[in-house]
Amino acid sequence: MTDPIRILVDADACPVKAEIYRVAERYGLPVFVVTNGGVMVPRDPLIQLVIVGDGFDAADDWIAERCGPADIVVTADIQLADRCLKSGSTVIGNTGRPFTKESIGMALASRALMADLRAMGTVGGGNKPMVAKDKSTFLSALDAAVVRLRRAPPPRGAPAA
Template structure:
């Protein structure tokens, strides 16, 4: 396992892959795109792809197993975020929201409440549409996280 800075993307539904690639090129940090299906990625030495089998949580399991304190994980999956935080990784959602050990508990609780409401037939509406402000907030959060990791080299 590498202990150099890296970015792991929970990629199947990630709307900010292109932004991640641009930041990675600028700061010279490798990116691993993890998905359950073959996704197109740029041909570049910093970008690699891992396609896991289609088993339940296979991509999440791969990411959690490879996360470490020099990793930035990009995911909207709250349970994966929790696992990666426990491994010492920095975790950022595609909207720029940083998951932290102090905020993850309430995020998991809200997720459980929403799942219970949906199971009871409640219409919860789903996530808000991805906006330009989300993209900007994400880029700021990613830059801050990588700057911090690279300074700690």
């Protein structure tokens, strides 16, 4: 891997920011916490708060336009996950569920179905609340993603580090 690994966080409503900071500190990785505002971050040179405009999907656009193969994106937004996968990024949901090129189609279809059912009044509510097990699963998934990226061979034609 020739590019440094970065963690880009879709921070609005992200319940695992503290876990992200712990993993980033352990590996010395930069973190970009992207939000429309109202998010506090620790004073740490590795953690950068990025405040975007109030425009629809402004945070998503910032992340999608900058992510690449050496990046880990943390988001619960399935459409953002799809955009980031197309850039070659590793994408992990807030509960530790990885989004992959193989699974994103089903996730997008499920999202569309649930939106239709909510619009018809057939189902209501949102996601289940986070529990300790979800945070543990997330920590394991993020740690595994960092280790996998650190061990990845350099892209073809790139000099070995």
